[in-house]
Amino acid sequence: MQGQMQQQPLLISSLVRHARNNHPEQEIVTRAVEGGIHRTTFAETIDRAGGVARMLESLGIGFGDRVATLAWNTWRHLELYYAVSGIGAVLHTVNPRLFPEQIAYILNHSGAKVLCVDLTFLPLVDAVRDKLDHLETVVVLTDEAHMPDSDAACYETLLAEAGPGDYDWPTFNENTASSLCYTSGTTGNPKGVLYSHRSTVLHSFAVCAADGLGLSSNDAVLPVVPMFHVNAWGIPYAAAMCGAKLVFPGAALDGASLWELLDQERVTISAGVPTVWLGLLQYLQAEGKGLPHMNRTVIGGSAAPEAMIRTFEQDYDVRVLHAWGMTEMSPLGTVGVLKRDIAEKPFEERLPWQLKQGKAAYGVEMRIVDDEGNELPRDGEAFGHLQVRGPWVLSGYFRGEGGDVVDADGWFDTGDVATIDARGYMQITDRAKDVIKSGGEWISSIELENIAVGHPDVAEAAVIGVAHPKWDERPLLVVIAAEGRTVDRDALLESFEGKVAKWWIPDDVVVVDEIPHTATGKIQKRTLREQFADHYMT
Known part of the structure; x- marks a missing residue:
């Protein structure tokens, strides 16, 4: 019936x-x-x-x-x-x-x-x-x-x-x-x-859901994330669904221009990648400005550094919602909305959950598997290849490029390596192609990068695996010095002690003027690996 x-x-x-x-x-x-x-x-x-x-x-x-x-x-x-x-x-x-x-x-x-x-x-x-x-x-x-x-x-x-x-x-x-x-x-x-009409409308429900971005008619939303990539995370459609005020920044993405719109238009929520928020925070700190209207910001594209989450919440009373997704997912996959008992904890106790990429939005199934395709436990410790499926996840690329990209059960391999804990919170530990394998063990470059950018002398950091005569690969830390600061190699490496296993700590630090990025703002680690391929071999 x-x-x-x-x-x-x-x-x-x-x-x-x-x-x-x-x-x-x-x-x-x-x-x-x-x-x-x-x-x-x-x-x-x-x-x-x-x-x-x-x-x-x-x-x-x-x-x-x-x-x-x-x-x-x-x-x-x-x-x-x-x-x-x-x-x-x-x-x-x-x-x-x-x-x-x-x-x-x-x-x-x-x-x-x-x-x-x-x-x-x-x-x-x-x-x-x-x-x-x-x-x-x-x-x-x-x-x-x-x-x-x-x-x-x-x-x-x-x-x-x-x-x-x-x-x-x-x-x-x-x-x-x-x-x-x-x-x-x-x-x-x-x-x-x-994308299809059906996938787009269903995705809009997820953006508006309380356990999604929570977008509503009470919000004024400023999408810094561009409409020229992944539909600005679905915000233009979700705003039509819920009636949120839309504030568009146009071509001006500098800290001063963004703050002016955030302040004058009483923006309550924004969304963007960490590099944009770094520029805004630097402007706020230099000019003594505040964010009296904004109560949350969504950060995706790459992991939000712990220092950024701290600054937003402790200095400006803005809650950071970590989010994760990809072009192939429309893009929303997970959102870092905290469950009630976690949200009520003091900041230091809930911070470990805020550093994770969040839990799956309804409509997205996810799992982690080992190299043989066996599903791994949701214990927050095991990490494996992250796979997803759902009504706004692709079934194949346009014109068949790349061949079959989902398995017989519809699972799409995201190319990310992640953990999932018992409460459903997922944390990206690396891209599969970027994970560092040293002496047969995996090292998370993302976790090392988050520690590095928390150091006051570091503006941006990338950790790559470089060939090593004894250990196959060892991590190399590549950094840009913060404005007006000088990076001390030994002091920076000492800052990792007690935060990760000793064998995870990079063997060396290289200071550069620029770190290469893709068109969507992600670090081009392949270019860095080519540039420093012989660093430990000479």
């Missing part, structure tokens, strides 16, 4: 209609690329999205066609988020931090017919334009007053010609593709992850 409930498809247009009907007055604030602060509402944004839908149709965009964007977090980008997917086309967000050759590759691979680009990135488009095989139209996300000398079309002019207003969003299968994001491609070409 089957239930007698209605079968309404989970479509992004349903989020759009819900926002228009239930929180039309809610503000959307942007630091515009052209300068100044732009203010609008969900009602105006969705009415304009209807016009954008007509505009796209006039450009020949139909069901399943790809529309690419090279754009910051702005209200115009949000209009495209809603309009492109709403008509059954696919929104292909492109990361401008990729190499030009990679950008040309993924635009060709996706088959994008229209590219919408912010003024900042127009030179990047011009540099690769003659390499783009399928692109028919470039649209600059600005008005006529700010249009450069270009043969590209003006977004506001096209929108005015189409006319904003009601649009009859079509109904189709909820498994229809909605958006496309490519991995950062640290090895080989980037691979595309194709």
